[in-house]
Amino acid sequence: MLSLVGEAENHSTTFTYNSTVIGGHIEGNEICLHISETKSLKEWNETSILQPELLLIPKLVVNSAGLSAPALAKRFTGLQNRVIPPAYYARGCYFTLSSTKAPFRRLIYPIPEDGGLGVHVTLDLNGQVKFGPDVEWIDGVDDISSFQNKFDYSVHANRAEKFYPEIRKYYPNLKDGSLEPGYSGIRPKLSGPCQSPVDFVIQGEDIHGIPGLVNLFGIESPGLTSSLAIADFISSKFL
Template identity: 40%
Template structure:
């Protein structure tokens, strides 16, 4: 377990990158920080905020971009998931269930815009209904509230949703303003003395020896030329999202290196007043699929958007919406919302989900991709967070708790 230790010799400009080293007169070895967190998305922010609350410690958050949360954290559906899809034993299920409650409480306490809008997962045939009945059984085992809604009740609601074989209602599903959430987490992190290094892509990570912590080398993109700097820390947390496997591979032996696969999700906005739907609507999940289907979500203003689909790409930089996929998306949407006018759908944005296997399933079953959040390589001061896709936003505060406990309390 880690000892509590005050900040060391490296000072970072608060919130503006610009790594500037301040050398002490003494030559005694000492870590610059107690904790270094790599990755400034919502998960990295939640972890950094959690660790910064420990007394007599110091925490630095290292982000390669010029702003926090510009990758997966700001390019998703902004859904607070109920924990329906991930089975009874997975880490995704445990962290989503815990994270959902933590997130609702956090948003209420800190004024982060959110709404508990609920969700319908709709079935159009007997096979889909059987799939939803299985989900309902899993939810009962996990104490996740659900309610069966008949096809007649769906019609009587008058919102134009089609569910030929009924729908499974999730009353605890909601939506959140992800940008406001990240701003709140950053404010609390800095309030507790945390420091943010922006424009600081990591170029190397290496252990300093037993009990001596870690050295993180970065390129200081805020400086002229190719300036470099280093940070030392007692504990290292890899929460780099789309770059997490790259960071992982800097440290582990070649035989244990991993590959990351990129599942792009295209989103489409809807520019019409009708149909007007007051809840999220998802199709019944397809077993083994890498996503949950092109579903209907709402933003905080009540505007409809649809997505994401699944498009495998070679690079996380492929962020332009694939307009050629709109026609297929429209067909899928009209299965459960037949009143949608395809002419009023238009490309909105795209996001990338980090997958640990190609074709990795989004729900429990064959080829299921679970979260990886554990102490790595037999070391007690390095936590890896790999494959943090959906429900990563919902789970962020629970992931932060787990990372803290891995470093200080050793959870199972």
Template identity: 55%
Template structure:
């Protein structure tokens, strides 16, 4: 008889729950701890709820590998467990000729990442799919989708510590005895604001601009009820609790959205919600890959730390869980 749990997972967001499920399926005794009074109240529920195809991420990175694998696992899991989702597809649009090389670069990277189903569309072909769209060319990603993230987390409930605490993972890791501080990255908080649309948008697919630094640009996403939202932007903040959406930020949203949807009416956008990306790089640094550290990296027996699990973390959650279980 022992008073120690076999596995403790810290953080009951989508990744922590997925890791707990994967460990339990392997016959491990698992306890999932959460600071909030409900599951998935932070990063996991304050995002675009998009199932990503795996287009953007550096070839060979964990983001690329786990997103592509996790996408297929997630669609299968949603189908098996009746989690609401829709494989609606996405258009990644170039709104000027100057953006065409960037669009071609994304297509090449997607092919290298094992995402061959992308289609290059001319202006006319893109507008045949989405008549309200303005662009010079687009990439059609038919395997991008949307999911009810809360329903997904509910479906996942089911001597090792898995630190999947998201925004608080670096701070928590710094408190573990025996863990060298060199293995704990500095937390940076990139707030993403969303604005919602009054009425229905004339689109049936997700619309993404060519990516910008630190994010994927102000894109149009749909929920499973067909309601549109725009965002997230990138606003570097000091506190992970800074979740207010200020109406004044709407001016920049109108300017960005009208690059690909000139028909957006004045006054149609309202402040929605905000989320904080758990980044481990600052505003002027290149994007960081997922960091998943086990004993082989930090030398602490029975500890796995997950840092920087931002987008595509939701898409990758089930694959991340398998990756983590292989470390313990």
């Protein structure tokens, strides 16, 4: 990621850290972005009106806020709610093998389950085995609270109980007690439990009617893998 940052900066890109886009409004044919210092959001008590500290008027706005993309879109005055899809959130936990030589040299993917690809096997650059992710539907956030990232990313050890039988379907020699909590991630999904999967949504003026605004909704895994291709698509279509 740092190499991408360096390459972007070499092409005159400016990165502004510790600054949060909290919304925007449409003024004529221009989009005005509302920006506040991240520190101000952390100190905000949610009882007062959140005021922007800076207004920016860019040529193109790409809402790629991930988990917060639908909530951010709702704070764009002039953007109709009917074009903002419902948001669902699914946490996925990973567990690693403890002090055990890696039994695999390849990735293993079981039959997909509702909301995910099942508890599969991945290997990191050091050859460590990771199992996951599972699917745990969690309560979402709506509007401003999501900007403060109130999601819980903790991995509880007792979730391993559901991992053992799933892993033993393709690795029957897995010993009890050999799994350790790894990490978790949260999928920004556009379909909920028992619903048909929904693909990435790249939404431009032809959908919402606002020139210069691109919304990226539901960019879950493999969104990071696809990010450069998505950027190429946006630049070719909207710039």
